[in-house]
Amino acid sequence: MRAVSTTLGALGLLLCVPSTLALPSDVYAAFTRPAQGWDAETTINFPNTTGFDEATERWNTLDQPTFRMAITPAVEEDVARAVRIAKAWKLPFLATGGRHSSTTTLGKLQNGLAIDLSALNSVQVDADSETLTVGGGAVFGDIPGPVYEAGFQMPIGSCACPGMVGATVGGGLGRWQGVDGLIIDNLLSVRMVTANGRLIDVSETSHPDLFWAIRGAAPNFGIITSATYRLRPLTNGGEVFSADFVLPASANASYFDLLQSLEGTMPPELATMSIIVYNETLAAPQISLNWIYLGSEERGRELVAPIFALNPISHNITMARYDTITGTAMGGGGYSICDTVSLAGFGVSYRRLDAETYRHVFRMLSDWYVEYPDGRTSSVEIEIFAPQAVMEVGSTDTAYPWRDTLGYTGISFSGTSPETQEAGVEMGKVVRAAFAETGGYDGLATYVSYGHGDERLSEVFGENAPRLVELKKKWDPENVFRYFFSLATTPI
Incomplete structure (x- = not known):
């Protein structure tokens, strides 16, 4: 046309x-x-x-x-x-x-x-009140520069392209959560369009029931046009220790033992991300990993010393600033992941770190790469973030329920043929189930922003699901906001 x-x-x-x-x-x-x-x-x-x-x-x-x-x-x-x-x-x-x-x-x-909402992309820092106000179209990449320049930090995600508000309202997990909590724990208020087309202010003192609900389930209740957050003082003056490694397949068992050892010992300043991917040059799977420590280089090197003992294929250690870490960590993966993809995504959260589960998933993915060579862009990402500041908020104080989670896994299966794509959906469910079985929760627990879409409400919102369903009847009785885990039609 x-x-x-x-x-x-x-x-x-x-x-x-x-x-x-x-x-x-x-x-x-x-x-x-x-x-x-x-x-x-x-x-x-x-x-x-x-x-x-x-x-x-x-x-x-x-x-x-x-x-x-x-x-x-x-x-x-x-x-x-x-x-x-x-x-x-x-x-x-x-x-x-x-x-x-x-x-x-x-x-x-x-x-x-x-x-x-992309035109509503303003980012305003008020240094006097120590707050940040962003438009509904601002993305993570817009945030660190102005915040750091004003002498502050706040938790954000590890990628540059997701919407700040959209990621917030699912909970907002990330590398900073051990120190500063989830992004929703720093949310002070929002401007929001409701189901009847009204523009209202929502906070602890203005529509507090709705403020509770949007911190975990906002897409069911309205459209947030702007949000205001509490800022935090810079940890370690804004200097961040970042260590990237690539480990060969032969090191997977020992590395997963190391990950399991973090349970109960992880300092609040530490965050780890490990991705099982296929290396076309080596014609074998590998583990690409990034460990972030919000502290000194000396202490950071102590924490990653056991990884050096595993004879990594490559490594890169640097001290970066808060406002540059997205483009530094994981070889700049926080930007490259923004490229368009076509994948079946799944997510699972767990409070127990189980090395044997990690090894089992590594073996399954290794076999997958052999059976489906056109699916070698598939990957499994294991995020282990410290829980200390997250657990300072109760599991029913906001709609987000999984306050004691240690590990979050993002599962991505893709392929160039319909057969591989279909098989990838089924394998994604198998991998998700493997993590859920040893994860320490009573069944599947899923961070809503990582959800596939086939989960029950209790698998996404836990014990908060019934209260959310009742609030949905009050704020959106006609279910006009129904396309993201609908509280009106999805089984509890």
Whole structure:
């Protein structure tokens, strides 16, 4: 289709309109009539236009939603306006920031409205009040620079591209959590569009029941247009010890013993990430790992000394700053992981570190690489983050329940053939079950942001699931926010 651009009078609303509209004419008119009063910088785009592609492109292309129209609001009032119109015309919609999720439930949205928050990407540090306020479209990569320059830190994820707010509301785990807690533990308030299209302030003192719910399950309750966080003083002056290693397959058993030894002994400043991947050059699996220590180089080297004893293939040790660690750790993997993928993702959380489980998974993945050579981009990532500051908050104090988790595993299976893709989904479930069996929880426990989409509510929200279901009835009785582990339709 050929795209043309025009403006709606003095409003200046830019429309990128294809020659044939996919929307019914009355729905199209409801969004584009001048009387709606859109901000001059708000844009509406339709399929087969560059603007539409930019507003809807996702990190993971597997099981993704589809859209008839995309709106990129320039102001938060236009987010609320879009919700009201979409709801009135029964047009399903999804709001996104970084669009970095791989949860399959999002694929249930077909031919809907994309509300692209990327223009709401402000990052403001208030040094006097020691707070950070970000727009709903800001991503992790936007955060460390301004925060560090003001003399602070706050927990963020290890990748640059996920949306800050989107990652927050699932819980917000990461390398800093042993010292500063989860990201939700630093969340002070949000501006939010509710299911009836109202824009409200939500905090401990304003709609406290909703504030409890959004700290773990926000996609079920509304669209967050901005969020304010508490900042923390820099640990070790903002200097971070970072150690990358690549271990051969022969070292896996000893390394996994080392990981198990962290249970009950891990200092709050330590975070480890280990990825089982395939090395095409060696034609064998390997373990790529990064250990972060928020402290001195001397103490950091003491902590990683046992890894040197395993004769790594390669290593790189550096002292980095808080604002550069995303581009330093794991050979800059915090940016390279932002490249578009097509994978089946699974997640599992556990409070026991079991070396034999790790070895079992390593063997299964090694066999997988032999049987499915076109699936050698598949990987299993083992994240072990210190729990001390996370456990200072009770398991029912926020909607996020898994406060005593030590390990988080991200499971990614992909392949170039349909047969490998299908087999990868089944293998992902097998690997997930192996971790859950020895993980110390009563069944599967999943960090919602790592969820596949087939989990029950109790496997995602634990004992908090029933309370969330009741709050859903209050705040979104028509279930308009239903595409991310719907509290109204997913079994408990």
